[in-house]
Amino acid sequence: xxxxxxxxxxxxxxxxxxxxxxxxxxxxxxxxxxWEALSGSPLLEQLTGAGKVIGTREVDxxxxxxxxxxxxxxxxxxxxxxxxxxxxxxxxxxFSMLQDAAKLQLELGAAAIDAGLTLKDATPYNVxxxxxxxxxxxxxxxxxxxxxxxWIAYRQFCMLYLYPLLFQAHKDIPFHPWMRGSIDGIQPIxxxxxxxxxxxxxxxxxxxxxxxxxLDRRANKSGPGSAEENRQTRQVKPNQIKAQLESMNxxxxxxxxxxxxxxxxxxxxxxxxxDEDDKRKQAFVAEVAARQKPALTWDMGCNDGAYSxxxxxxxxxxxxxxxxxxxxxxxxxxxxxxGNAKILPLVSNLADPxxxxxxxxxxxxxxxxxxxxxxxxALALIHHVSISxxxxxxxxxxxxxxxxxxxxxxxxxRTDPMVRxxxxxxxxxxxPDYEEGNFExxxxxxxxxxxxEELPSGGRILYLASPR
Amino acid sequence: MHVFAYLDPGSVSAALAAVLAGxxxxxxxxxxxxxxxxxxxxxxKKDEPAPEAAVTTASVDNPEDKSTE
Numbered sequence: 001x002x003x004x005x006x007x008x009x010x011x012x013x014x015x016x017x018x019x020x021x022x023x024x025x026x027x028x029x030x031x032x033x034x035w036e037a038l039s040g041s042p043l044l045e046q047l048t049g050a051g052k053v054i055g056t057r058e059v060d061x062x063x064x065x066x067x068x069x070x071x072x073x074x075x076x077x078x079x080x081x082x083x084x085x086x087x088x089x090x091x092x093x094x095f096s097m098l099q100d101a102a103k104l105q106l107e108l109g110a111a112a113i114d115a116g117l118t119l120k121d122a123t124p125y126n127v128x129x130x131x132x133x134x135x136x137x138x139x140x141x142x143x144x145x146x147x148x149x150x151w152i153a154y155r156q157f158c159m160l161y162l163y164p165l166l167f168q169a170h171k172d173i174p175f176h177p178w179m180r181g182s183i184d185g186i187q188p189i190x191x192x193x194x195x196x197x198x199x200x201x202x203x204x205x206x207x208x209x210x211x212x213x214x215l216d217r218r219a220n221k222s223g224p225g226s227a228e229e230n231r232q233t234r235q236v237k238p239n240q241i242k243a244q245l246e247s248m249n250x251x252x253x254x255x256x257x258x259x260x261x262x263x264x265x266x267x268x269x270x271x272x273x274x275d276e277d278d279k280r281k282q283a284f285v286a287e288v289a290a291r292q293k294p295a296l297t298w299d300m301g302c303n304d305g306a307y308s309x310x311x312x313x314x315x316x317x318x319x320x321x322x323x324x325x326x327x328x329x330x331x332x333x334x335x336x337x338x339g340n341a342k343i344l345p346l347v348s349n350l351a352d353p354x355x356x357x358x359x360x361x362x363x364x365x366x367x368x369x370x371x372x373x374x375x376x377x378a379l380a381l382i383h384h385v386s387i388s389x390x391x392x393x394x395x396x397x398x399x400x401x402x403x404x405x406x407x408x409x410x411x412x413x414r415t416d417p418m419v420r421x422x423x424x425x426x427x428x429x430x431x432p433d434y435e436e437g438n439f440e441x442x443x444x445x446x447x448x449x450x451x452x453e454e455l456p457s458g459g460r461i462l463y464l465a466s467p468r
Numbered sequence: 469m470h471v472f473a474y475l476d477p478g479s480v481s482a483a484l485a486a487v488l489a490g491x492x493x494x495x496x497x498x499x500x501x502x503x504x505x506x507x508x509x510x511x512x513k514k515d516e517p518a519p520e521a522a523v524t525t526a527s528v529d530n531p532e533d534k535s536t537e
Contacts, residue, residue, distance in 0.1 A: 012474060244485070
């Protein structure tokens with residue numbers, strides 16, 4: 001079945017189409033001209049070869065079938081893109097992931113100028129991660145330079161890249177809720193409210209935030225007619241835009257998030273496992289992954305990614321989720337250092353996963369709608385879900401069952417020190433559904449228990465369950 | 469000059485972007501000049517990169533540059 005991707009509608013010269021798992025891009029006559037300028041230059045091959053731009057080739061228009069009216073001026077060319085194994089969004093990335101995406105955006109913008117092109121927008125939704133490698137996916141963003149135009153996407157870059165990074169770097173304010181709260185990012189007049197007078201002296205804050213907000217406010221006071229009056233008339237040369245992009249790249253590259261500089265959040269040092277338990281658990285995970293050879297595995301509550309790495313030896317792709325930003329940041333940095341293209345680390349709270357967002361609630365998809373896994377690891381997780389987030393055990397298992405995924409789950413008994421700590425502030429007998437017998441009954445209602453193994457210390461049980 | 473992007477650049481933001489591009493351009497020109505001057509003054513250093521290559525590197529990596537941020 002051929003259908004326009006609901007998140008791709010803003011650009012009238014380029015639209016993404018999904019057909020039987022293949023990803024196509026329909027181009028208008030103007031979009032086709034821009035594509036020909038890009039594909040005719042050595043730039044595309046260089047960028048694709050370096051993994052900085054998604055693999056793309058021309059295909060016959062007939063692949064669209066009857067969907068030839070996707071663009072108002074008609075479709076004159078169709079491209080096919082390599083498929084991104086798992087789509088992620090900036091509100092699920094770590095600081096360094098957003099920073100790396102911003103650097104890629106600016107690097108491509110500067111390289112485009114040398115080829116007589118420019119990038120018409122600057123949104124992190126145009127970047128996807130293949131493991132730890134950021135890749136630009138919106139070929140339709142490249143267009144021929146228009147004489148004298150400034151950097152059109154400057155405002156968008158500030159709202160979706162720069163301000164979130166400045167928030168995290170200078171104020172230690174997580175950017176995720178802001179990005180999740182507004183698909184267009186943070187307005188300059190909102191961003192400036194966060195910064196103190198001292199912050200405004202920091203590099204980039206005054207020019208890109210303070211001055212930007214002040215000019216915005218003045219324009220707002222002048223009323224709607226001011227847009228015409230303020231229309232930009234200054235002629236800008238391509239080399240000036242390139243210098244601006246490089247300058248912005250230097251600013252972004254120097255931003256540091258202090259909490260992300262520290263190593264693991266200390267879990268591995270403070271967890272309650274014995275060495276023997278840990279060894280058995282690793283062997284269990286490795287054996288299951290080797291037998292199942294899953295195409296996509298989700299590791300929920302991945303922590304330092306130790307089990308993600310074990311699974312990745314047998315799984316084509318692993319998405320490693322954890323709600324702790326600093327932990328996922330450390331994992332991303334180590335994966336980036338290794339050049340790991342298999343494991344995608346994401347910040348996500350299982351009890352409050354990414355919702356659908358944007359126009360008609362279809363522009364950005366929910367976590368599950370982006371592709372259910374073949375295998376889900378839920379190690380040292382269910383007690384947090386059930387006791388801390390108060391999600392009933394049966395609800396969690398039903399959620400996993402609805403995805404049709406095999407489940408490798410660890411159940412820490414009520415006697416486990418971590419479970420006792422989580423129950424410490426609750427009344428006697430709280431969370432009665434969190435109990436070994438009930439867990440096993442609820443699991444068996446929805447899954448076939450393929451394997452059960454109690455860890456040597458006796459406090460925890462591992463299950464491999466396949467959906468009924 | 470008219471802007472016909474699908475993305476509304478914001479009239480104020482576009483004007484600011486144009487000014488910042490001008491400032492960045494001047495900064496880059498100063499860096500080029502400084503780099504050329506340095507290469508001429510240090511002419512005995514045979515293993516220095518060619519002036520043009522040095523300019524490119526300087527404009528990307530010079531940590532001292534604060535001309536436009």
